[in-house]
Amino acid sequence: MSRPGPLRGPAFRRLWIAGFVSEIGDWVLLVALPVHVYQRTGSTAATATTFVVALLPSLALSPVAGVLADRFDRRKLMLVVSLAQAVTLLPLLTGDLVLVNVVTAVQAGLAALFEPAKNALLPTLVPREQVPAANGLVALNANLARLVGASLGGLLLGYTGLTGVVLADVASFLLAAALLATLRTSDQRRGAGAPAWRAWLDGLRELRGPLRPMVAVVGLMATGQGLFVVLFVVFVTERLGGGAAEVGLLRGVQAVGGLLGGLLIGVLARRLTPDRLLGASLLGFAAIAALGWNGPHLTTALVFYLAVFAVVGVPGVVAGAGMMSVLQLHTSDDVRGRVMATFGSLYDGGQALGMVLAGALMPVFGLSALLNAQAALYLAAGVLAPAVLRGRRAAPAARP
Template sequence: MTGPLRVPAFRRMWIAGFVSEIGDWVLMVALPVYVYQLTGSVGSTATTFVVALLPSLALSPLAGVLADRWDRRKLMLCVSLAQAVALLPLLTGDLVVVNAVMAVQAALAALFEPAKNALLPELVGRDQVTAANGLVGLNSNLARLIGASLGGLVLGWSGLPGVLWVDVASFLAAAVLLARPFGVVDRSGGAPVLRAWLDGLREIRGPLRGMVAVVGLMALSQGMFVVLFVVFVTERLGGAEAEVGLLRGIQAVGGLAGGLVVGLLARRTSAWSLLGWSVVVFSVIAAVGWNGPHVTTAFAFYLVTFALCGAPGVIAGAGMMSVLQLHTSDASRGRVMATFGSLYDGFQALGMVLAGALAVPLGLTVLLDLQAGLYLVAGVITFLIGSSARSTASSGRVRLRGRGPSRRASSSATADREEGAAPTRPG
């Protein structure tokens, strides 16, 4: 066992995330199919997911402050238990209850994610951050492969109650894995919530300001995908629940490959390059898939296409997370991650609204091509930001080169921080 997995605390968090995400993907695939079957409306499906995103926007200040102020493991543990309990009302099957439960789940997830993302660098150390994020991406895609494939099947076999109990079990299993302490520094006290959140916003400077545009575009595109994917599979490809789940889960096959090579790539290139190239490649593959029905509706073609999307997808996720984590201090990382999480959810909600509103007047193919194009624009912006960050860091090295060994060492460390470059030391 090498790299971040040698760290017991990270390994335990990694497994807990895997178990929890299997249940998440079962629910994530099954619920849109359930809502679409119940209403027959793209707009209603979009509304369900927009409602689920709103709590994240409202709770972002509190979530980030709690992640920086409290023991992050304990926060994740409490949230996992609460998520298990909050799923139970889904047994009614009512659309209003579905919306309410999704809103509560989103609120709890808004507390969980900043804590998890802020805790990762604390567990593995700065030199292993990109490799650890790659393993998290590998984990997520393996969970997607299992959970998404199960989602459609479980819904078809046992309905919404079966989906519910799978997810409840996953949250409880994650809580068990998080019950034992990680042995990191505890946190307590601090400034009032609003003031602490505003202090965290001041950390979003330099290259992170450009990342606001990158994250926003990626989220807008993902929001459109969430709404339109089910319609694409059912109407253009003639699929049903099983096909929706299989195509959503097959991306994990490529994602597994991407997760395995991220650590290797991280030792040879910067997080900026990982993010930029992977997003561009993802955009091209997506465009091919969306326009495929003009040529063929053979299911095997889409299995291959969606599988190929998985590799650049997981590499992009690792690159994006590493850029954000490496440009923030541990003391404020929770607030910065929560702010970007809120930004992502807000633009994802906007993408869902646009997809639901424009599906009829513009047509499905036009919207899906737009979705792929947004990723391409995000990739171009990433290259520009990364190039600027490297130029700034290089200028800093030149200015400090003649000021003595201690200054030179300081300059090198500063350059690593500014570039968000991956370490050269093997994991």
């Protein structure tokens, strides 16, 4: 008889649905807003600025987000943030382009407060052996929301303009808030404690324990992802002779593999510990990436790369869920929010580093060398990942 999965628990089920609804709204806006800006301005620089301002708040607010997630009731914090996200979208209805970047930055800042609280709360809602499967379902959400929300964003912008896009996103946040309002947890945080700066430093000290190897693992993963974001477009256009349609198609098909990966995690997690799940998926990702990057020596047929980039979505999602599970299960509940926020900031910084390196090193080493270096970063992370649990014991995942 199969064991009940995480969705059998009403608390996690509400969190899962709330996250799904909210992410659909995020993708609706993420796809539609840059298109709207470009249609109004005709400026590539203005469009790029919309993306850049979405990255900075996460780095700036990481210390605050972690302390808040550990100091206050996480469910209530997420509820307040969801309501704030709905309200702060409304200025976009004025149509003023000056407000676009302001609203984008505010939304990114609120999301930076939401994510550590969600990731810190999740292990307290399911038995610890179900944490990897729960993270797999969250990853499944992200890919399904990407498919639904991206398509919906384009349709709404075309048929209703920015007004319909904004109202759809507002509705998604309000629905998520309603679900969070009915979520019941045993969290009893009341906000007392050391000054915020000292609390943040206390959280950083956690990185000197069992999670120390994860700093290198996450840094390698993030740098590799940053390289990918820049080099992927160059690879498709220069090596495969594709254009914008091919770039979009090959990026989108990764979500199909991501859906399969999210469904497989529950099965894999019963056979592998989270650190081995992470290591195996990173090694698989490196092997498939190396195959794809060197594939043009054999063929440039689009169907081959559709298959490669669909398949690579599987270990990509499994690696993300494995990483999250290792961080959650090897951190005590009292500091988990700060640890999750710190690693989130580390990942964003690593991505930025990878993007900068891609631009700076392309003229020096060429595309092929950097593509293979990207696969090598994932290979190194996969080899290092199992060291996280070697000779160490996991921290308790949840309060009684």
